[in-house]
Amino acid sequence: MPKLILASTSPRRRDLLTQAGYAFEVIAPHDSAECGICSRETPPEMVARLAYQKGLDVAIRTQQGLIVACDTVAECCGHILGKPKNRDHAREMLQLMSGREHRVYSGLCVWPRPGTEHHVQVDVTRLVMDPISAADLEAYLATDAWEGKAGAFGYQDGLDWVHIVEGSESNVVGLPLALLAKMLADIPETSF
Numbered sequence: 001m002p003k004l005i006l007a008s009t010s011p012r013r014r015d016l017l018t019q020a021g022y023a024f025e026v027i028a029p030h031d032s033a034e035c036g037i038c039s040r041e042t043p044p045e046m047v048a049r050l051a052y053q054k055g056l057d058v059a060i061r062t063q064q065g066l067i068v069a070c071d072t073v074a075e076c077c078g079h080i081l082g083k084p085k086n087r088d089h090a091r092e093m094l095q096l097m098s099g100r101e102h103r104v105y106s107g108l109c110v111w112p113r114p115g116t117e118h119h120v121q122v123d124v125t126r127l128v129m130d131p132i133s134a135a136d137l138e139a140y141l142a143t144d145a146w147e148g149k150a151g152a153f154g155y156q157d158g159l160d161w162v163h164i165v166e167g168s169e170s171n172v173v174g175l176p177l178a179l180l181a182k183m184l185a186d187i188p189e190t191s192f
């Protein structure tokens, strides 16, 4: 059975994979793997490309194993919301999503090495955010819990103002587990 390798620096992805019962090791992709902006790309196209780039970055350094790489963004009113650069940026994102529906997309790349064939799929979850008062918004920003999270919120942090309308929770938190299980099952030489 090939060894599972999580190509990620994300503590959320590590936690989700552990909770799902997988044994794995972690190899971090270089920061440069998460780069490139194309204004014509849709959110699913973007997360698929970035997941592939992260998978490739680790695949070229890995002789054996089954690499899993992922990228997550939120989208609201046509704006792609990645990880906020600072508190002001986080405020802007949350103000945009306040009182509106948004979507979270994760691209997942599964790459059995030493092969060159890889598989990329995208999951989407629809969410709605209650209108957030200025006081609640500032209180949340002060916690710094938004740092390093696409869309500037952590669904896993037990927020009572963001709700899933349709789709997977693990996809929101950064690793779509049902999609991962399906993709692994579709790879004939693996039996996870």
Ligand SMILES: Cc1cn([C@H]2C[C@H](O)[C@@H](COP(=O)(O)OP(=O)(O)OP(=O)(O)O)O2)c(=O)[nH]c1=O
Pocket (backbone or CB within 6 Å): 007, 008, 009, 010, 011, 012, 013, 029, 034, 054, 070, 071, 072, 073, 074, 083, 104, 148, 149, 150, 151, 153, 154, 155, 156, 172, 173, 174
């Ligand atoms: C929407 C949302 C995202 N997130 C996180 C998951 C990801 O870590 C992050 C999205 O950023 P990504 O760029 O997908 O991932 P990353 O840079 O954190 O890690 P790596 O590229 O090394 O794998 O946002 C949450 O933790 N909770 C949420 O509710």
